[in-house]
Amino acid sequence: MRMPATLIAAATALALAAPAYAKVIPVPAGDNAQGRLQEALILAAPGDVVELGAGRFVLTDGLSLDVKGVTVRGAGMEATVLDFSGQKGAGEGLLVTSDEVTLRDFAVENTKGDGIKSKGADNIVYYRVRVTWTGGARTTNGAYGIYPVESAGVLIDGCKVSGASDAGIYVGQSKAITVRYNVVENNVAGIEIENSRDAWVGGNLATRNTGGILVFDLPNLPVMGGGNSLIEDNLVIANDTPNFAPKGNIVAGVPTGTGIMIMANKGVLIEGNTLIENGTAQIMVVAYPNSFNDKSYNPLPRNVTIGENRVTGGGDKPQFPGGAQLVAELGPLPAVLWDGLGVPLDTLSVSGRHHVLSLNLPAQGAGTEKAKPELAHLPPPSKAFDRTGVGAPVALDARITR
Amino acid sequence: MRLMLAATLLGAAAVAVAAPKGGKVNESAVTGAGFAASLSDYGFFADPAAQRPAAGVTPYRIQTPLWSDGAEKLRFVYLPAGTKAKAQGDGLLDLPVGAALIKTFKLEGRLIETRVLLHRAEGWVALPYQWNREQTEARLALAGARLELTTPQGQAISYAIPNKNQCKECHQHKDAVVPIGPKARNLSAAWLTSFHKAGKLDAVPSVSSRLPLWEDRAKLAAAPVARGWLDSNCAHCHNPAGSASNSGLDLRWEQSDPIALGINKRPVAAGRGSGGLEFDVLPGHPEQSIMIYRMGSLEGGISMPEVGRSSIDPDGQAAVTRWIREMKQ
Numbered sequence: 126m127r128m129p130a131t132l133i134a135a136a137t138a139l140a141l142a143a144p145a146y147a148k149v150i151p152v153p154a155g156d157n158a159q160g161r162l163q164e165a166l167i168l169a170a171p172g173d174v175v176e177l178g179a180g181r182f183v184l185t186d187g188l189s190l191d192v193k194g195v196t197v198r199g200a201g202m203e204a205t206v207l208d209f210s211g212q213k214g215a216g217e218g219l220l221v222t223s224d225e226v227t228l229r230d231f232a233v234e235n236t237k238g239d240g241i242k243s244k245g246a247d248n249i250v251y252y253r254v255r256v257t258w259t260g261g262a263r264t265t266n267g268a269y270g271i272y273p274v275e276s277a278g279v280l281i282d283g284c285k286v287s288g289a290s291d292a293g294i295y296v297g298q299s300k301a302i303t304v305r306y307n308v309v310e311n312n313v314a315g316i317e318i319e320n321s322r323d324a325w326v327g328g329n330l331a332t333r334n335t336g337g338i339l340v341f342d343l344p345n346l347p348v349m350g351g352g353n354s355l356i357e358d359n360l361v362i363a364n365d366t367p368n369f370a371p372k373g374n375i376v377a378g379v380p381t382g383t384g385i386m387i388m389a390n391k392g393v394l395i396e397g398n399t400l401i402e403n404g405t406a407q408i409m410v411v412a413y414p415n416s417f418n419d420k421s422y423n424p425l426p427r428n429v430t431i432g433e434n435r436v437t438g439g440g441d442k443p444q445f446p447g448g449a450q451l452v453a454e455l456g457p458l459p460a461v462l463w464d465g466l467g468v469p470l471d472t473l474s475v476s477g478r479h480h481v482l483s484l485n486l487p488a489q490g491a492g493t494e495k496a497k498p499e500l501a502h503l504p505p506p507s508k509a510f511d512r513t514g515v516g517a518p519v520a521l522d523a524r525i526t527r
Numbered sequence: 528m529r530l531m532l533a534a535t536l537l538g539a540a541a542v543a544v545a546a547p548k549g550g551k552v553n554e555s556a557v558t559g560a561g562f563a564a565s566l567s568d569y570g571f572f573a574d575p576a577a578q579r580p581a582a583g584v585t586p587y588r589i590q591t592p593l594w595s596d597g598a599e600k601l602r603f604v605y606l607p608a609g610t611k612a613k614a615q616g617d618g619l620l621d622l623p624v625g626a627a628l629i630k631t632f633k634l635e636g637r638l639i640e641t642r643v644l645l646h647r648a649e650g651w652v653a654l655p656y657q658w659n660r661e662q663t664e665a666r667l668a669l670a671g672a673r674l675e676l677t678t679p680q681g682q683a684i685s686y687a688i689p690n691k692n693q694c695k696e697c698h699q700h701k702d703a704v705v706p707i708g709p710k711a712r713n714l715s716a717a718w719l720t721s722f723h724k725a726g727k728l729d730a731v732p733s734v735s736s737r738l739p740l741w742e743d744r745a746k747l748a749a750a751p752v753a754r755g756w757l758d759s760n761c762a763h764c765h766n767p768a769g770s771a772s773n774s775g776l777d778l779r780w781e782q783s784d785p786i787a788l789g790i791n792k793r794p795v796a797a798g799r800g801s802g803g804l805e806f807d808v809l810p811g812h813p814e815q816s817i818m819i820y821r822m823g824s825l826e827g828g829i830s831m832p833e834v835g836r837s838s839i840d841p842d843g844q845a846a847v848t849r850w851i852r853e854m855k856q
Contacts, residue, residue: 160672163690164669166692167670167690167691167692168669185673186671186673186687187827189690189692190692191692213673213685213687213827213837214687214827214830214834215827215833215834216827216833220692220696222692222699222770237826237828238798238827238828244770264799265799267798267828268796268797268798268799268800268828269796272796274773275772275773291796297773297796345775345786345793346773346795347767347773347775348773371801371802372801372804373797373801373802373804373805373817374794374797374798374801375793415793418786419786
């Protein structure tokens with residue numbers, strides 16, 4: 126018998142979603158939510174679904190999940206709320222340290238540190254999860270909303286994050302990543318991909334952050350050499366919230382009004398995005414600006430390609446020293462701002478549709494007071510981006526039912 | 528109410544184990560499946576309330592311990608009859624399957640909790656047990672607990688018994704759970720010798736570099752005291768195979784790379800834990816070092832260590848402060 130491909134896919138999805146002895150563990154909201162929920166997360170067996178009821182779970186400590194293949198599912202990102210306003214300890218609201226976990230349809234509010242962290246948790250799915258600091262943009266908010274790190278296989282889809290004092294969605298030291306169809310608003314960085322490879326960031330709305338979408342590679346970390354990533358078809362609009370990151374963090378240096386920013390990295394394509402009214406720069410490509418002591422680290426961006434994007438306004442209020450003067454002389458800055466660092470013909474290619482202003486910095490680490498800005502003429506993209514292996518494994522899609 | 532709920536939920540996982548008689552350890556509770564509901568099921572103690580160990584259970588102490596809100600700690604190692612631990616140089620004693628490590632925490636002059644590490648065929652299992660007020664019994668506290676207690680310094684705190692997952696956060700090495708304390712370098716030569724003479728250790732390891740005895744800290748140079756404290760209090764997470772590996776900070780005793788130790792290292796994912804400071808450790812300037820800032824905080828998202836304390840360790844903080852202040856710039 127021949128089975129149609131869609132049926133086979135559906136059957137496979139069912140098999141993956143419902144192992145032989147999977148059970149549903151209902152956890153209603155109510156008294157002693159901390160103890161009941163934490164126990165359910167500890168006693169769950171691989172394949173089980175921990176089903177959070179509608180309502181507000183008042184939590185006093187961080188929660189954690191360390192069982193492979195568990196789904197934590199709520200009644201919806203507005204209906205089920207894990208409320209950490211009274212949290213006394215732990216570095217995050219929910220910590221996941223096991224593989225093949227699915228988190229979906231619930232919200233996390235007002236954690237003292239990060240919202241949800243997953244570390245060394247391969248093939249994780251975050252679907253329609255909301256992380257919110259309800260007091261708005263405050264330095265005292267936790268750093269990251271959704272925070273997968275040191276993981277292979279990450280799918281973040283349909284989530285909403287606001288108020289993070291570092292990045293709303295932060296993927297660090299990971300590979301095979303898809304971040305799609307999310308709404309990130311009023312964070313310092315909307316989405317940040319750091320020291321990671323093979324990321325597809327597409328179809329997201331990033332607005333009212335300090336910076337919309339950042340792709341960084343930093344020194345002195347166990348995993349370096351970020352790149353081979355696509356930033357595609359995103360809406361990056363009016364990221365105008367004054368930077369409220371605590372000093373010392375790399376994002377504290379992101380100027381208000383940054384749309385898409387690439388720092389170091391090798392192999393990034395930025396294409397098909399709609400960029401509207403990001404006052405410092407719609408797209409910024411720069412070297413790592415600080416001093417560092419790490420022989421294995423390359424601070425320069427390489428092979429960054431800026432294809433055709435839809436650009437409206439922006440570049441009219443650049444928030445870096447000398448920026449206002451530049452605008453007075455030249456008018457609003459063009460779509461692409463480059464610090465001028467890198468090897469010519471190796472660092473950056475840009476569609477003829479976009480103009481590029483180079484700051485012509487003399488060396489890595491130089492301040493903008495040393496800038497000699499002028500329009501740069503860069504080669505157009507010469508070859509198609511090889512998408513092989515970029516994005517989360519397709520199998521993770523089976524855990525999402527829309 | 529809470530305990531009853533816990534007991535109901537735990538019904539499936541807890542194993543009913545007959546209480547052993549006559550101060551003998553119940554080996555099946557150590558190595559069998561499931562989690563014993565009561566500490567007494569293991570039979571580690573001839574007299575639990577007095578913490579008098581059963582046969583085969585040996586008390587030990589470590590040179591520079593983990594600080595836990597000033598709690599007094601009673602440590603024991605259990606080896607099944609006829610088995611031996613193996614020395615592995617400066618590192619962890621290699622304990623056989625069937626072995627257990629037991630640590631009891633005492634505050635306000637009474638037993639608060641006992642944490643056990645059980646070496647099973649599939650690996651180490653870490654479990655917390657909470658003592659009752661009457662000091663007659665300690666029950667499994669799988670999801671942890673919070674207790675209002677007063678530290679020896681007289682500070683009222685919300686003391687946290689870690690949940691099973693939090694046990695692993697500190698005891699993690701890659702994907703496995705491992706012991707932390709009984710490394711040869713953090714045990715005295717005298718104890719190792721006596722353990723060997725008792726037939727429980729295959730050889731007395733020659734330790735190349737031993738952590739200082741914490742009580743001797745005033746007489747010792749700043750660096751070994753601080754580095755010993757960092758090894759015992761931070762390095763179980765801050766090492767390349769630990770829970771905080773992604774920070775790039777490695778505070779193990781044997782680490783010598785200044786950047787890995789935080790010296791002139793910028794924070795990575797510290798968030799407001801940076802305290803507005805630029806470097807983990809700025810030589811000569813403890814007041815501008817993130818490490819000191821986080822040791823001195825009690826706020827979630829800032830305080831370090833993240834779990835296992837609800838108050839500030841004044842002596843640990845003084846030791847690390849002195850180390851950074853004396854560090855050449």
